[in-house]
Amino acid sequence: MNKKSLDRIFAPSSIAVVGASDQPGSVGGAVFTNLCSAGFSGPVWPVNRQHAVVGQRPAFAMVADLPETPDLVVVCTPAASVPTLIRECGQRGVLGMIVISAGFREAGAIGRQREAELLAVRNEFPDLRLIGPNCLGVLRPSAQLNASFxxxxxxxxxxxxxxxxxxxxxxxxxxxxxxxxxxxxxxxxxxxxxxxxxxxxxxxxxxxxxxxxxxxxxxxxxxxxxxxxxxxxxxxxxxxxxxxxxxxxxxxxxxxxxxxxxxxxxxxxxxxxxxxxxxxxxxxxxxxxxxxxxGPHRTWGQRLAIVTNAGGPGVMASDAWLTLGAPLAKLSAETLVALDQRLPPTWSHGNPVDVLGDATVERFQTAIQLVLKDPQVDAMLVILTPQTMTDPASIAAAVVAASRTTSKPIVASWIGGATVQAGRAILRTAHVPVYDFPEEAVRSLKHLMSAQNRSHPQGLDPDRLQPPFTPSVVKALVLPVQNGMITTSAFDLNRQSRWRQELAKTSGLIGEIRSKQMLADYGIPVVMTEVAHSVDEAVSLAETLKFPVVLKVVSPDISHKTDVGGVRLNLVDASDVRDGYLEMLASVERHAPHAKIAGVAVQKMVSAVRGIEVLLGMNRDPQFGLVLLLGAGGITAELQQDSALELPPFDDVVVDRMLHSLRLFPLLAGYRGRPGVDLDQLKNVILKFGHMAEELPELITGEINPLLVTADQVMALDARMISAGSLQPN
The missing domain is CATH 3.40.50.261 (Succinyl-CoA synthetase domains)
Known part of the structure; x- marks a missing residue:
C-alpha cells in the first residue's frame, strides 16, 4: 500500500476540481460548492476550460495551468474525457484522484472499454492512486473535507x-x-x-x-x-x-x-x-x-444483566439474548442480598432485575450500581417504559452517570414515543447507545461482543503455500484391495502431474468410475465399480462382485441420477439385475430422452444400516477460490440444510470445527446407545480430499455423495467431478 498517495486523498493540503461549475444542479458545481462551504483550509482550485471564474474564484483551463501541483484532483467531467485527464494529472505529478464521473463499466460494453483505457493510462503512473470511477466521493469531517456531491x-x-x-x-x-x-x-x-x-x-x-x-x-x-x-x-x-x-x-x-x-x-x-x-x-x-x-466501552465476556421497570420487556430482552446463544448473567449471592435490602420485596429476585413500574430515579440508580459491580456481569441493558411515576429524562441521566464509572458496556432501550424523547436525547448526546426496542439493543450488543472476541480470528492465510504431500505420508496409508473396496494406490511421484494433464484435456462432467479412480489415487477408499454395456454383461459383473449389487446409469448428461430413475439398489440375484437394468434404462429414456448413455455401472451393495451418509464436496468460488463442504449426505442433502464450509488451509483444527458445527455430529459421535462412527478415519478422508482439491486446480466442482461412515470404515459410494479443462491457471 502506498500510504503517501492515499494520504493525498484523505488528508490533502490542496485540491483541484476538474469540471467545477456555477451551473445549478451540476455534479461539478455541487462538489466545488461542498468543498468551499465545508471550510476546507487549503486552496480549492476550479478547473474549467470554458469559464475564467467559477464561484467567484479564478478558474484554470487545465491542471497543468494550476499555480502548484494539487494533492488531490476531483474529476466531474464526462467519461470520455477522463483518460486524458488522468494522463494530464500524472504528468503534473498528482498522486491522488477521485473520479466521480459515471459511464464506465456499469454502462455496458462501451463503458467497459472506457474503464480499460482509464486503467491503462493510470498504470503509466504507478504512484497515482484513484478512487472510483462512478462514485459519490469522499468525506472527512475532521478535515472539513467534503469532496463529494x-x-x-x-x-x-x-x-x-x-x-x-x-x-x-x-x-x-x-x-x-x-x-x-x-x-x-x-x-x-x-x-x-x-x-x-x-x-x-x-x-x-x-x-x-x-x-x-x-x-x-x-x-x-x-x-x-x-x-x-x-x-x-x-x-x-x-x-x-x-x-x-x-x-x-x-x-x-x-x-x-x-x-x-x-x-x-x-x-x-x-x-x-x-x-x-x-x-x-x-x-x-x-x-x-x-x-x-x-461508545468507549469494551467487553470480552457475554454475560448480560438487564435492569427494567417492566417485566414483559425484560422477558423479551432475555428471550432475544438467549436466542442469540449468549448467556444471561447469574447474579452473585452478594448482589442478590444487596438488592433485597434496597429494593421492594416484590422485585424479581433475579436477572432480569425488575425494579417495578413505580421505580424512582433513586431505585433505578441503586439497581444499576449494584448490578454493575457484580464480577459475573459483563454488560448491561437498561429498559424503561413510560409509566405515571416514571421520569425518563432523569433516569437517562442516571444511566449516563453510571456509564462513566465502569468499563462495561451499557445500552438502553427507552420504549415509547414523545414521552421518552427527552431521555433518548440525553443518552445519545452522552454516546450511550439507545434503542426503541430491547431486541434491537441485545442484537447490537451481541454483534459488538462477537466482533471484539474475534481479535484473534482463526485460519485462512490467503498467501498460504500448500504443504508437501510426502511419500512417507502416503506409504503409511497404503492398503490392498479388500472385499471389492479400493483403499488406495501406491504412491506416485507424478500423481499430480498426471491428473492435471488429464483434467486439462477434459471439460465438463467426469464419470463416476474415473472420479473414483482419482479418489483412490489420493488414498480415499471407494467402492469398486465396473461398467456394463448390456444386460448380460451386467449380470456377469454382478456375479463376479457377489450379490447384492447396485446398478447406476452412466451418462455425461445426467448429474443427479436418482432424479431420472437412474439407480437400482439391493439387487440380490441375476433376475433382479436383469429386471432392474431394463426398468432403469426405460425410466431414464422417459425422463431424459436426449441423454447419451455410456453404460450401466455395477457395484457391490454396501449396507448403510449401521452407517451414516455424509456429503464431502469442493467448489471453486469465483472470488474466494477453493471451498470445502461437509454435510449430511444422500439424495436429501439439500433439503436437510446441514452443512459446513471452510476455506484453506485444511488441517485437524478446521476439520474438527466443521464436524462439530453439524447438527448431524451427535449421531457421528454416538447417540443414545448407538455407536459412533470412526471419526479418525473420517477426518483423514476429509483432509485427503482437501489436499486433492488443492493439488488439482482444474477441478471446479467435486463431491462424494454418499460417503458412508461406520464404526470401522469410511468409503465413497458415489462420486462426481467437474473439470474446467485448460481454463484453470497453472
Missing part, C-alpha cells in the same frame, strides 16, 4: 464507512445527522478500478481517527487482499459488514449438491468468519451496531 456533511466521529453504493452513502449520511452518529471518513468506492476494499481497510486500520469500520459490499475484485487486510485489522479494530446481493441466481449451482449448498453468500459467511468480520443482515442492523461502536 452529497448535500450532507456528517458530524465528526470515530467510524469509517466504506460503501460500494453511492446512493446508500447519501441516505446513511442523512440518517446519521438525525441519530447523532459521527464519522471519521465516508468513502463511496464506485467501480474500484484502482483502489479496492482491501487497500482501504489496510489504510484505515492504521488511521488514528478510526475506531471501527462499517462496510457495504456488493462484490470483491481482490478477495485475497480483502481477507488479509480484514484479518489484520480486526485484531485491533472491529469491522461490521453488510453484504448485498445474497441470493443471485446460478444455473451452474444446480450441477451438484455442493454447488447448490456452497452458494456465494454462504462462502462470504465463512470468509467473514475467518477474517474476524462481524456480519449483519440489514443496513438497519449495521447502524444499530454503529450506535454501540461509537
Amino acid at each position: 452529497s448535500p450532507v456533511m456528517p458530524r465528526s466521529g470515530r467510524l469509517t464507512f466504506l460503501s460500494q453504493s453511492g446512493a446508500l452513502c447519501t441516505a446513511i449520511l442523512d440518517w446519521s445527522i438525525e441519530r447523532e452518529i459521527g464519522f471519521a471518513t465516508c468513502v463511496s468506492m464506485g467501480n474500484m478500478a484502482n483502489v479496492g476494499m482491501g487497500e482501504l481497510i489496510d489504510y484505515f486500520a492504521e488511521d488514528d481517527q478510526t475506531d471501527a469500520l462499517l462496510l457495504y459490499i456488493e462484490g470483491l475484485d481482490d478477495a485475497a487482499h480483502f481477507l488479509s487486510a480484514a484479518k489484520a485489522c480486526t485484531r485491533r479494530k472491529p469491522i461490521i459488514a453488510y453484504k448485498g446481493g445474497r441470493f443471485p441466481e446460478s444455473s451452474a449451482a444446480a450441477a451438484s449438491h455442493t454447488g447448490a449448498m456452497a452458494s456465494a453468500d454462504a462462502v462470504y459467511e465463512v470468509a467473514f468468519r475467518h477474517a474476524g468480520v462481524e456480519r449483519v443482515n440489514s443496513i438497519e442492523e449495521m447502524f444499530d451496531c454503529a450506535k454501540i461502536l461509537v
Whole structure:
C-alpha cells in the first residue's frame, strides 16, 4: 500500500476540481460548492476550460495551468474525457484522484472499454492512486473535507464507512445527522478500478481517527487482499459488514449438491468468519451496531444483566439474548442480598432485575450500581417504559452517570414515543447507545461482543503455500484391495502431474468410475465399480462382485441420477439385475430422452444400516477460490440444510470445527446407545480430499455423495467431478 498517495486523498493540503461549475444542479458545481462551504483550509482550485471564474474564484483551463501541483484532483467531467485527464494529472505529478464521473463499466460494453483505457493510462503512473470511477466521493469531517456531491456533511466521529453504493452513502449520511452518529471518513468506492476494499481497510486500520469500520459490499475484485487486510485489522479494530446481493441466481449451482449448498453468500459467511468480520443482515442492523461502536466501552465476556421497570420487556430482552446463544448473567449471592435490602420485596429476585413500574430515579440508580459491580456481569441493558411515576429524562441521566464509572458496556432501550424523547436525547448526546426496542439493543450488543472476541480470528492465510504431500505420508496409508473396496494406490511421484494433464484435456462432467479412480489415487477408499454395456454383461459383473449389487446409469448428461430413475439398489440375484437394468434404462429414456448413455455401472451393495451418509464436496468460488463442504449426505442433502464450509488451509483444527458445527455430529459421535462412527478415519478422508482439491486446480466442482461412515470404515459410494479443462491457471 502506498500510504503517501492515499494520504493525498484523505488528508490533502490542496485540491483541484476538474469540471467545477456555477451551473445549478451540476455534479461539478455541487462538489466545488461542498468543498468551499465545508471550510476546507487549503486552496480549492476550479478547473474549467470554458469559464475564467467559477464561484467567484479564478478558474484554470487545465491542471497543468494550476499555480502548484494539487494533492488531490476531483474529476466531474464526462467519461470520455477522463483518460486524458488522468494522463494530464500524472504528468503534473498528482498522486491522488477521485473520479466521480459515471459511464464506465456499469454502462455496458462501451463503458467497459472506457474503464480499460482509464486503467491503462493510470498504470503509466504507478504512484497515482484513484478512487472510483462512478462514485459519490469522499468525506472527512475532521478535515472539513467534503469532496463529494452529497448535500450532507456528517458530524465528526470515530467510524469509517466504506460503501460500494453511492446512493446508500447519501441516505446513511442523512440518517446519521438525525441519530447523532459521527464519522471519521465516508468513502463511496464506485467501480474500484484502482483502489479496492482491501487497500482501504489496510489504510484505515492504521488511521488514528478510526475506531471501527462499517462496510457495504456488493462484490470483491481482490478477495485475497480483502481477507488479509480484514484479518489484520480486526485484531485491533472491529469491522461490521453488510453484504448485498445474497441470493443471485446460478444455473451452474444446480450441477451438484455442493454447488447448490456452497452458494456465494454462504462462502462470504465463512470468509467473514475467518477474517474476524462481524456480519449483519440489514443496513438497519449495521447502524444499530454503529450506535454501540461509537461508545468507549469494551467487553470480552457475554454475560448480560438487564435492569427494567417492566417485566414483559425484560422477558423479551432475555428471550432475544438467549436466542442469540449468549448467556444471561447469574447474579452473585452478594448482589442478590444487596438488592433485597434496597429494593421492594416484590422485585424479581433475579436477572432480569425488575425494579417495578413505580421505580424512582433513586431505585433505578441503586439497581444499576449494584448490578454493575457484580464480577459475573459483563454488560448491561437498561429498559424503561413510560409509566405515571416514571421520569425518563432523569433516569437517562442516571444511566449516563453510571456509564462513566465502569468499563462495561451499557445500552438502553427507552420504549415509547414523545414521552421518552427527552431521555433518548440525553443518552445519545452522552454516546450511550439507545434503542426503541430491547431486541434491537441485545442484537447490537451481541454483534459488538462477537466482533471484539474475534481479535484473534482463526485460519485462512490467503498467501498460504500448500504443504508437501510426502511419500512417507502416503506409504503409511497404503492398503490392498479388500472385499471389492479400493483403499488406495501406491504412491506416485507424478500423481499430480498426471491428473492435471488429464483434467486439462477434459471439460465438463467426469464419470463416476474415473472420479473414483482419482479418489483412490489420493488414498480415499471407494467402492469398486465396473461398467456394463448390456444386460448380460451386467449380470456377469454382478456375479463376479457377489450379490447384492447396485446398478447406476452412466451418462455425461445426467448429474443427479436418482432424479431420472437412474439407480437400482439391493439387487440380490441375476433376475433382479436383469429386471432392474431394463426398468432403469426405460425410466431414464422417459425422463431424459436426449441423454447419451455410456453404460450401466455395477457395484457391490454396501449396507448403510449401521452407517451414516455424509456429503464431502469442493467448489471453486469465483472470488474466494477453493471451498470445502461437509454435510449430511444422500439424495436429501439439500433439503436437510446441514452443512459446513471452510476455506484453506485444511488441517485437524478446521476439520474438527466443521464436524462439530453439524447438527448431524451427535449421531457421528454416538447417540443414545448407538455407536459412533470412526471419526479418525473420517477426518483423514476429509483432509485427503482437501489436499486433492488443492493439488488439482482444474477441478471446479467435486463431491462424494454418499460417503458412508461406520464404526470401522469410511468409503465413497458415489462420486462426481467437474473439470474446467485448460481454463484453470497453472
